Amino acid sequence: MAKNIYLLGIFILIAIAGFLLLKGEASKSIDVQGNTLPGEVQKVTLGTKDYNYYPNTIKVEAGKPVSITLDKSVTGCLRSFIIKDLGVSKYARDPSQTIDFTPAKKGTFRFSCSMGMGYGTIIVE
């Protein structure tokens, strides 16, 4: 009998506390498109926001060199930048070290950090 009363108490406590503490908004994944500076070399600067690359969608032209800079806000494993489908993989220790490559093929590819924690999309047109 006592056990049932306590079980009921536990259920009520969890229900009330759960209702009050879990009513927050769920985090949303939003695609933010970034500007690529045109020119001889297409320059892209990525930062971080909500624990991910920001912007997390970038557009570049095929056949022209791309230079990606990870700014100071990018920390930890997010500094290890990978575009698997384009064969790009580099650890940029600080913003002076850029990730340079020339996308040879058109398409939409995923980029990420080496651990897959931060990610985004690169559209090669």
Added chain:
Amino acid sequence: MSFKDFIKSLNNDKVEGELVKTIFVSLATSFVLIGILYLLRLRYIENFIPKYGFYLFFAVLSYSLILLSVKHVRAYKEFPCMSGMMIGMTIGMVSGFLPGFFIASTNGMFWGSFVGMSMGILFGAWNGKCCGIMGVIEGMMAGFMGGLMGGMTAIMMLNDNLKAAGVVVFIVSGFILLGLNYMIYTETREMERKHKDDEFFTIFWSFLLTAITLLFMVFGPRSLLFQ
């Protein structure tokens, strides 16, 4: 001594009969503390509930399960070597992993791991003591590993399903602790109860753990990623 007997024993007048009450007292203490602090101070913090509510809720649920196991172990004090090592390892690992996971979700890997390791080593060594130095070492090792793993897992899930992972690790840990309590039940049928903790024990530890978690999450130091 089937699992069914164990469930039935939750209604007896021995230590097993106090376990459900321990969960209730622990949850009541923690939620009352959060409620009071919320009315006095926390409600003025922007986005307090969306930012910390989920992790705080599951941290409090975790503490109630950990304290229940601690109380169960303390009631019998001494165990054979193998059981004691399993007790030290399970409690150390779970009490390191869960706080590590939930605090790392709001404060970053370093601080999550730091708190997780501290709690894991403390509880692991304390409970592993029931079988001597082997249990203590096993508990410390498991606490150290659990704390680090909890912090690391949370950070790796940040852009994945972090909250869903929180629910999953809580449920898995809950079942592991249930298994541990069943093991303690089967191992102690021939033993006499050697120690009786009153409810102050549960209230004190629930208060302390919830206060540390709350203060750490809201006012504690953070990794660069969370600033």
